[in-house]
Amino acid sequence: MSTHGTPGVSYLYRWEGEAFSVSSVNEALGADSVLLDENNRFQAQDSNSRLVQILVYQAGEMKLVNSINAD
Structure with a gap:
């Protein structure tokens, strides 16, 4: 996983045999x-x-934990 920048940009990486997929x-x-x-x-x-x-x-899925108002 990586995250950077404003606004935030995030990536997930996974090893696929001989190379990473993103x-x-x-x-x-x-x-x-x-x-x-x-x-x-x-x-x-x-x-x-x-x-x-x-x-x-988790386990290859994004799971919603919470939603909050950014006040």
């Missing part, structure tokens, strides 16, 4: 900003929304 977390979630926090949770947000979705990646 997936854009932003693209998969349809979010403008995705950051990986210190607890290995993704925080996803659209630029036109105050709602922040908290997600975890």
Whole structure:
């Protein structure tokens, strides 16, 4: 996993036999900003929304943990 930039851009990497494959977390979630926090949770947000979705990646799936208002 990696995350960087403003707005946040995050990627998941997986070894596929002889090379890594990469997936854009932003693209998969349809979010403008995705950051990986210190607890290995993704925080996803659209630029036109105050709602922040908290997600975890487990067993090949993104699971929604919580949604909070970013006030």
